Amino acid sequence: MDARNSRNGGAGFDERAIDEIVAGLADKPGALMPVLHAVNKRLGYIPPEAVPAIARALNLSRAEVHGVISFYHDFRTERPGRKVIRVCRAESCQAMGAVALAAHIQARLGIDFGQTSGNGDFTLEPVYCLGNCACSPAIVVGGDLYGRVNPQRFDEILSRVTSSRSSR
Amino acid sequence: MTAVVYVPRDSSAVSLGADAVAEAIRREAAARKLDVKIVRNGSRGMFSHEPMVEVATSGGRMAYGPVAAGDAASLFGSNFLDGREHHLRLGVAEEIPWLKSQTRLTFARAGVTDPVSLDDFIAHGGYRGLKHAIEFGAERTVAEVTKSGLRGRGGAGFPTGIKWKTAADASATPKYVVCNADEGDSGTFSDRMIMEGDPFVLLEGMTIAALAVGATQGYIYLRSEYPHARRALTEAIATAYSTGYLGANILGTGRSFELEIRLGAGAYICGEETAMLESIEGRRGMVRFKPPIPALEGLFGKPTLINNVVSFATVPIIIERGAEFFRSLGAGNSRGTIPFQLAGNAKRPGLIETSMGVTLREIVHDYGGGTASGRPVRAVQVGGPLGAYFTEAMLDVALDFESIAARGGILGHGGIVVFDDTVDMARMARYAMEFCALESCGKCTPCRIGSIRGAEVIDDIVNRRRPRENLEVLRDLCDTMKFGSLCALGGLTPLPVLSALKYFPEDFGLTPRDVEFIGADLTISTSGAASTHAVAQR
Numbered sequence A: 001m002d003a004r005n006s007r008n009g010g011a012g013f014d015e016r017a018i019d020e021i022v023a024g025l026a027d028k029p030g031a032l033m034p035v036l037h038a039v040n041k042r043l044g045y046i047p048p049e050a051v052p053a054i055a056r057a058l059n060l061s062r063a064e065v066h067g068v069i070s071f072y073h074d075f076r077t078e079r080p081g082r083k084v085i086r087v088c089r090a091e092s093c094q095a096m097g098a099v100a101l102a103a104h105i106q107a108r109l110g111i112d113f114g115q116t117s118g119n120g121d122f123t124l125e126p127v128y129c130l131g132n133c134a135c136s137p138a139i140v141v142g143g144d145l146y147g148r149v150n151p152q153r154f155d156e157i158l159s160r161v162t163s164s165r166s167s168r
Numbered sequence B: 001m002t003a004v005v006y007v008p009r010d011s012s013a014v015s016l017g018a019d020a021v022a023e024a025i026r027r028e029a030a031a032r033k034l035d036v037k038i039v040r041n042g043s044r045g046m047f048s049h050e051p052m053v054e055v056a057t058s059g060g061r062m063a064y065g066p067v068a069a070g071d072a073a074s075l076f077g078s079n080f081l082d083g084r085e086h087h088l089r090l091g092v093a094e095e096i097p098w099l100k101s102q103t104r105l106t107f108a109r110a111g112v113t114d115p116v117s118l119d120d121f122i123a124h125g126g127y128r129g130l131k132h133a134i135e136f137g138a139e140r141t142v143a144e145v146t147k148s149g150l151r152g153r154g155g156a157g158f159p160t161g162i163k164w165k166t167a168a169d170a171s172a173t174p175k176y177v178v179c180n181a182d183e184g185d186s187g188t189f190s191d192r193m194i195m196e197g198d199p200f201v202l203l204e205g206m207t208i209a210a211l212a213v214g215a216t217q218g219y220i221y222l223r224s225e226y227p228h229a230r231r232a233l234t235e236a237i238a239t240a241y242s243t244g245y246l247g248a249n250i251l252g253t254g255r256s257f258e259l260e261i262r263l264g265a266g267a268y269i270c271g272e273e274t275a276m277l278e279s280i281e282g283r284r285g286m287v288r289f290k291p292p293i294p295a296l297e298g299l300f301g302k303p304t305l306i307n308n309v310v311s312f313a314t315v316p317i318i319i320e321r322g323a324e325f326f327r328s329l330g331a332g333n334s335r336g337t338i339p340f341q342l343a344g345n346a347k348r349p350g351l352i353e354t355s356m357g358v359t360l361r362e363i364v365h366d367y368g369g370g371t372a373s374g375r376p377v378r379a380v381q382v383g384g385p386l387g388a389y390f391t392e393a394m395l396d397v398a399l400d401f402e403s404i405a406a407r408g409g410i411l412g413h414g415g416i417v418v419f420d421d422t423v424d425m426a427r428m429a430r431y432a433m434e435f436c437a438l439e440s441c442g443k444c445t446p447c448r449i450g451s452i453r454g455a456e457v458i459d460d461i462v463n464r465r466r467p468r469e470n471l472e473v474l475r476d477l478c479d480t481m482k483f484g485s486l487c488a489l490g491g492l493t494p495l496p497v498l499s500a501l502k503y504f505p506e507d508f509g510l511t512p513r514d515v516e517f518i519g520a521d522l523t524i525s526t527s528g529a530a531s532t533h534a535v536a537q538r
Helices: A015-025 A032-043 A048-058 A062-071 A098-109 A151-166 B011-015 B018-031 B069-077 B118-123 B128-136 B138-148 B160-169 B190-197 B199-213 B227-242 B273-280 B309-321 B323-327 B360-367 B401-406 B425-439 B450-462 B467-484 B488-492 B494-503 B526-530 B533-537
Strands: A083-088 A122-127 A139-141 A144-146 B003-006 B036-039 B053-057 B060-064 B089-092 B176-181 B217-222 B258-263 B304-308 B337-344 B350-355 B377-382 B389-391 B415-420
Touching (some): A015 A032, A015 A048, A032 A062, A083 A098, A098 A122, A098 A151, A139 A151, B011 B018, B011 B227, B018 B069, B118 B199, B118 B227, B128 B138, B128 B309, B138 B160, B138 B199, B138 B323, B160 B304, B176 B273, B176 B309, B190 B199, B190 B227, B199 B217, B199 B227, B199 B258, B199 B304, B199 B309, B217 B227, B217 B273, B227 B258, B304 B309, B309 B323, B337 B360, B360 B415, B377 B425, B425 B450, B425 B488, B425 B494, B467 B488, B467 B494, B488 B494
Parallel strands (some): A083 A122, B003 B036, B176 B217, B176 B304, B217 B258, B337 B415
Antiparallel strands (some): A083 A139, B003 B053, B053 B060, B060 B089, B337 B350, B377 B415
């Protein structure tokens, strides 16, 4: 789902969505991780304003919820771009040119890791191993895994992704 | 007659275009009005030839690869459905030397069957282990696992049977079985391949474990980076529930076992078993003190049996074929087979399941064919980001727990990453420290702060800023991290650093004499201070 469309005007986040998610999962032992995953998936990130509601529903302190969100790389606290591009920076990919690939991607998108492009199209994130090490270097674009990526193949993927969106 | 064509659904094959290949074959078959059934199998792990398409013929499964979507028309044109010649034809899959020379036990079905078909699983020997285990009863099952000599395949190599016995003897209830599927080591993908390519075998192994130790609830702690594995496991679990292999009264035993997937969230440290338990409980993945050991006080404070994916997936064949059979393979105290994963700059990377004790050279050169770039092999990291680097001259080391340990390394989860001669080992050493800093849970100061300081000190050495003093600082730091950290992250990060220093000092602007304080087993000798003096004199 397009993360941006889920936004309720300028209100920041969809409070009802949070309540729904929490209600469906609160009875699980150790419910916080599944709840945070569900929110992160539904909205694309976990709005800081959602923390009190999650804490209340799970009988946790806000500090506990914030602590868990800040611990895990997956949980974003800012809305990401329409497509998240994750580039593996671990050893196996480094052995196959991931450092140069990452530099190319940064230059191509004009953003650093952890940033979203000005037009809101792309967020660039590092990832440490995608389990695609026999086909290094690996990246994920909008949830799709690609192997043996070099700068040229990245440009092809990018233009395919860009054109499929504009034709929609 | 319906022709059966296999196109892997394995995520690595998909990352190389397998979905498009399957679609192209479907279209081409439709256009030619041919009756073709496409089975999305797992991968056999020969990634140099993925996407590898197979066709069932009277003479066996004929393999073609690497196939691109654009090859579909010419494959049909060459009558590949009859196994005919084509420039991509590789021969009968099982007869390809790269595969035939392996000993596939844990991975016997991976790439062969339809991963989410229970019928296919059972037709290929699935759930025989569980049936044996039910006949055996708990005590004999645990005894078989112990006798087999199986050691944890997650990285630590702890004897699996001892864990099972401890959890079985614990009196508190409920008990849990947790599968550690947080396969975060770079260069490893065997857990992923089992979960995507033969998920039922993991369910079978966990169910055998649950019956053996008396657990009623299981969790698979799966890393979020594996969405394909999640889909395959979710489907397999639903099928197992609907057919009586999971849930209440398993196969009429009166015993119940519930199984649920829990997702990690991109924290490497959660592969450490106690951090994983914290994460399942809904907290930051902070490492716990041991004791108590998880087998006695684990998840929610209850007895918890934790094993890695490959460990659980290896149990069914041990129970089915007997501990003696498994024991008969391997070397020393490293029994059975292990799936090595060859990655990085390798010409023929992939999944190589073979008896323990094979040499690193056989994996890197015989299977791997050297580097993908065609340049000389310069360094090989064994055992993931916390494993030591080896030189080309050291490749004759045998890959078993003891032989690797004697060289100061670890076997870890069986990942092997090859680097060619363009690698900068000072940069790799720095990266090891950076990665530790990034992924440290923060509980221990040596790990949390030592790793950041380590990266700074390596920069100083490389940039010739007081190299003598800084080499001494690095030496002390590594010592402190090794002995002052609770878990393997801080404790083993010195391995890649010290091995890079010892075997590749020139990349740091140092000489072999400068790093004499590092022993052949990568320990730091106490008399090393004098040798660092040499750096200052230059």
